[in-house]
Amino acid sequence: MQPEQRPPSETGGESSRQSGSRYRREEIVRLATSTGLASVEELAGAFEVTASTIRRDLAQLTAEGRLARTYGGAMALLSHAEPSLRQRIGEAFEAKRGIARWAARQVVAGETVLLDAGSTVGALAHELRWTSPLTVATTGLTSIQALADAEDVHVECLGGTLRHLSQGFVGPLTEAALERMTFDRVFLGADSVTADRGICEAELEQTRLKELMARQAERVYVLAHATKLGRRPFHAWAQLPDGWTLVTDDGAEPGAVAPFHAAGVEVVVVDAEGHVAGPPD
Amino acid sequence: MQPEQRPPSETGGESSRQSGSRYRREEIVRLATSTGLASVEELAGAFEVTASTIRRDLAQLTAEGRLARTYGGAMALLSHAEPSLRQRIGEAFEAKRGIARWAARQVVAGETVLLDAGSTVGALAHELRWTSPLTVATTGLTSIQALADAEDVHVECLGGTLRHLSQGFVGPLTEAALERMTFDRVFLGADSVTADRGICEAELEQTRLKELMARQAERVYVLAHATKLGRRPFHAWAQLPDGWTLVTDDGAEPGAVAPFHAAGVEVVVVDAEGHVAGPPD
DNA sequence: CACGTCATGCGCGGAATGCGCTAGCCCCTT
């Protein structure tokens, strides 16, 4: 069934496939950081795989923020990459920035806002650098880094146990700090969000925290780019109070947005510039 | 092209076309270094020129070694220096690393340690990446960043109000969190330290916090490189409990170290490698 | 006034990329 003109390149059967790819990606990072620059062709030859495979590796490593993509290959981002840089390299950057820009415009100078962890909310923090006076409380390391040198913004870190994966804080310390504060607005991120059940996360600890965050604020926004809508990847859910607002990007299918409208959720669809793009409501 | 010493004259009125392109290239470098990454499309839109022109600019800037080319744009090749913080990391770097290495060797796997804010303690956090299992609680953003991707280290952030200057957390939230925990060791930084009065800082809020930190730990270390010893730049002081240890570098004058010996403080002088260098005690 | 220089815009060919599809292997379930 397959064309047999397949090049007879003596690829041989690699004994273990999964660990092979994992090892290869580590090696790619190592090579790139030591030589500074590595080409796709070079890497394909060195590991005896096709260029497509290398490109997939580079795409993933780039999304993880461990490499920077160049035209014919990849380069190491020097030592400790700037948070803003890693952020921009990450996936769906345009959509996230658009969402962040719209969200930033909702914040009125003088307010106190609460920011969740996550890259989209981190982008919002970056936009809020120019809003002052402003008090920002957050459970996300990304947001703190974005505002670390914004002299005019008052930053409160809620503390807690650092989740390395999401770069956010959770746990009793976070909840105890939250219970002592209320906010004008809260901006929540999500691994996934549905109209009926709300926010879906990997751990119950995260969903409990998000529910608490939502309770402490007057207005609740969920920032989720298009691919986050309607999926059910995990089994921990955070129910949201009535009257919350979903902010997503114009890559969202109408069919993905409709259930939220039907459920009475205010939905805002924005383009990459942060302007409302969808049907007015 | 040959570089000429054309005065900046950035009066804004670029009536001449050459200075216009020159100005645009400078702006591209500035944008790229401040935001980390800039896309061709973005730049073309921002300057209202076509993508071709931007590509020509990027090609030249790349050839000059001022930018690095990426797939859809360009990135800064050196991480942009945060004026205040980078500088503090930069100065006396060797000494601080030596102090940090010695301090890291005092920590036993399985312990719970408390890290203060400050660049020296931040260097310690970096060294502790390889010590596990380990629980690290900290009031310093630098330490959190150093351990943000250290999967094997349990990180607790104490939270609080961010002081932009020192990149540390202070205030009621921090103190409330501290009161609920104790530690095997605490590593304190200092703007200055003297034998009689202890740690000197700019704000009473900081000294009160450091006193509290010292009370919560079995063993107290103060990490201060040579130029920090004996000065009295401010008027807020944190008194230290008996039995604390001063760790400094071999740039310290004997006369600067003597008062600490006389006051019964244990003094450790280390070289740039983190080995005890001074007179054995 | 004529000419050279420089920068910009536009179109083209070539290369690299991303995506969808298919096939093979591992592991878990039934």
Next chain:
DNA sequence: AAGGGGCTAGCGCATTCCGCGCATGACGTG
């Protein structure tokens, strides 16, 4: 033990990006 799900690798195609050459317009100079 057989089957199915998940993951990975290879391949072809549409898209995007890049570099180059050419034409045009503006400025400075002789």
